[in-house]
Amino acid sequence: MMELTRKGEYAIRGIVFLASRxxxxxxxxxxxxxxxxxxxxxxxxxxxxxxxxxLVKSYRGTGGGFVxxxxxxxxxxxxxxxxxxxxxxxxxxxxxxxxxxRDTSCNVHPVxxxxxxxxxxxxxxxxxxxxxQR
Amino acid sequence: MMELTRKGEYAIRGIVFLASRxxxxxxxxxxxxxxxxxxxxxxxxxxxxxxxxxLVKSYRGTGGGFVxxxxxxxxxxxxxxxxxxxxxxxxxxxxxxxxxxRDTSCNVHPVxxxxxxxxxxxxxxxxxxxxxQR
DNA sequence: ACTAAAAAGACATTATAAGTCTTTTTTATG
DNA sequence: CATAAAAAAGACTTATAATGTCTTTTTAGT
Numbered sequence: 001m002m003e004l005t006r007k008g009e010y011a012i013r014g015i016v017f018l019a020s021r022x023x024x025x026x027x028x029x030x031x032x033x034x035x036x037x038x039x040x041x042x043x044x045x046x047x048x049x050x051x052x053x054x055l056v057k058s059y060r061g062t063g064g065g066f067v068x069x070x071x072x073x074x075x076x077x078x079x080x081x082x083x084x085x086x087x088x089x090x091x092x093x094x095x096x097x098x099x100x101x102r103d104t105s106c107n108v109h110p111v112x113x114x115x116x117x118x119x120x121x122x123x124x125x126x127x128x129x130x131x132x133q134r
Numbered sequence: 135m136m137e138l139t140r141k142g143e144y145a146i147r148g149i150v151f152l153a154s155r156x157x158x159x160x161x162x163x164x165x166x167x168x169x170x171x172x173x174x175x176x177x178x179x180x181x182x183x184x185x186x187x188x189l190v191k192s193y194r195g196t197g198g199g200f201v202x203x204x205x206x207x208x209x210x211x212x213x214x215x216x217x218x219x220x221x222x223x224x225x226x227x228x229x230x231x232x233x234x235x236r237d238t239s240c241n242v243h244p245v246x247x248x249x250x251x252x253x254x255x256x257x258x259x260x261x262x263x264x265x266x267q268r
Numbered sequence: 269a270c271t272a273a274a275a276a277g278a279c280a281t282t283a284t285a286a287g288t289c290t291t292t293t294t295t296a297t298g
Numbered sequence: 299c300a301t302a303a304a305a306a307a308g309a310c311t312t313a314t315a316a317t318g319t320c321t322t323t324t325t326a327g328t
Contacts, residue, residue, distance in 0.1 A: 001138065001139070001142065001215065001216075001219035001220055001221075001222055001223070002136040002137075002222055002223065002224055002253065003136075003223055003224065003225065003226070004135065004224060004225045004226075004246075005135070005315095005316065005317085006316075006317070007316075007317075008135065009225065009226075012242060016241075016242070028273080029273085029274070030273095039317085039318065039319085041318065041319060041320080042317070042318055042319085044274075044275085045318090047274085048274080048275065048276080051274085051275090058273095058274060058275085059273080059274080059325095059326080060272090060273055060274045060275080060324075060325045060326060060327095061271090061272060061273050061274080061324090061325050061326030061327055062271065062272045062273065062326065062327040062328070063272080063273080063326080063327060063328095064272075064273045064274060064325085064326070064327085065273075065274085066274090077242070077245065081135065082135075085135035086135060087135075088135055088136055089135070089136065089137055090136055090137065090138060091137065091138045091143065092137070092138075092143075105268070107150075107264065107265045107266075107267070108146060108150070108211070108265055111211065111256065111257070111260050112138075114256055115253055115256050115257070118252045118253070118256060119136065119224075119249055119252070119253065122245065122248055122249050122252060123245070123249070126245050130241065131241045131242055132241075133241070134239070139284095139285065139286085140285075140286070141285075141286075162304080163304085163305070164304095173286085173287060173288085175287065175288055175289080176286070176287055176288085178305075178306085179287090181305085182305080182306060182307080185305085185306090192304095192305060192306085193294095193295080193304080193305080194293075194294040194295060194303090194304055194305045194306075195293090195294050195295025195296055195302090195303060195304055195305080196295060196296040196297065196301095196302065196303045196304065197295080197296060197297090197303080197304080198294085198295070198296085198303075198304045198305060199304075199305085200305090
């Protein structure tokens, strides 16, 4: 359980690759896809999501492609993962206060809150810079 | 992401309810299902899994039903969750050493190992006794 | 104008989750 | 021993989400 989807795995591979390139070099999606062994059309969707929230910058047309939206030391694994997988929610009940009817009486709830917190903390402490270094 | 399935949620509800009952009281599956608001046929499957690994003991025939397989202070949330959801694996690559080809070169791998460890630790520290108390 | 690229949207396929139904086995009891 | 009550087992269905493709549109450089 608690498994990252392939989309998430691909997303990480793709953006880590981008982070490992020289800073201002514009990369073709097709090149990234080939390098990290991901279906190009699928990776395109992923990078569109990245682009919308500024994790990457995209340039269209001839000579276009992608570069990181920020320096790799200022992008965390948490951001990358949540960008494509949505928020870390070990259980539905942690999404919003008072969501589940069992609510106050439920002793399990705080456990999920704890899990969520820990996982977020770990992923948030890892930057693309760290992941891109060899 | 990292979300418990409904099956997992049902599993917890069911066995926590059982843990909240007087120790030697045999409970009907139908009663448990009604109490925790889960489709009885679905809960039956879940309790069959519990039974196989000894988390609960089942009695068939007239007067049959379920009781906990051990005292509630010796059953952890981790066991319950893994019983129905399988092992906690934030990513495929943590399942077995040398599984993924990127392996040694992959800087992300240790992060998943860390996540797995932390989540398991949290769930393992919570007993049914704690969850069943009001 | 033409070409190269990403963006957008619709679509197709596959896998997993969620749930049901029927039959079989076990066991207590009249 | 016959019956009824219960769980076990297996086959099946349906719904939802993951995974991926294809086509068209927009944008930008030459």
